[in-house]
Amino acid sequence: MQHNYSYQSALETSERIAWRVEDLIGGDKKLDFTRPFMPESLAQIKQLSFLTRAEQLTLNQIRGHEYLSMFGLVEEFILPYVVEHARPQLSGDDYRVRALLQFAGEEAKHIHLFKRFRQEFENGFGSKCAFIGPAEDVSRFVLSHSPLGVGIAILHIEWITLRHYIEGVRDNQDLDPQFKSLLKNHWLEESQHTKLDTLIVESVVDGASAKEIDQAFQEYAEIGGFIDNGIKQQAELELENFEQATGRKLSSSEREEMSAALLKGMRWTYLGTGMTHPNFLASVEAIKPEARKQIEEMAPAFC
Ligand SMILES: [Fe+2]
């Protein structure tokens, strides 16, 4: 992909941004449970006309909890990946070393941030929300793939956070201000991660054979399939979370309708927004044009 990304400029931008978890949540910075947490473009629940407005709000917030949990989960494998990638290069280019360690430090901070928001959520929501996992099993599975396969999957994840904020959150005045600030501050730092991960992927590609590149795209599809499987399980858990939070017993046709809407919303949130992201696709095309075509062919099932 054509770009002007560099370790030095990503580091400089990152050092200018520098926020603390404590600036975003805790003390008088609380979640406002009278407002939605997720933009409708990701939540996709307004179509469920059998729900009251209050129930739609509850389901929106359940999806907010899922978003916090899902990013908590994926950051758990991004952090060791970046650390492992940086390790053999610690005595190389000073800007590269510092930018990669900064990247890792920010992901560790994000893990903490998502955890703190989840605690606040659990304190204020009124009932417990179940989530798939455990994170260690997910990390183990993802990191069992080649560095290039995992790097491409992480690149997908970095780009989706940008899209979520820019397309659904930035100009949205309805959302809870605290949740919005989480998404904004995450976006601010993820904007550097997209650049750094592009550079990481390019450096891994440099030493890769055609066979290793083919394998990496198969692994990207495998990791995507694994996430999709998790999404399907989570959609079922969301029904339980909803019934528990509202005390409403859904009929079987309502369950079916809600489950389909949740699955569609989650697929778009975590898979479709990456598989159709122009910059992600440009990186893929630069590695292997055929892989871009394959991803574009698969994408409509997740959009
Ligand atoms: Fe992050």
Ligand SMILES: [Fe+2]
């Ligand atoms: Fe990131």
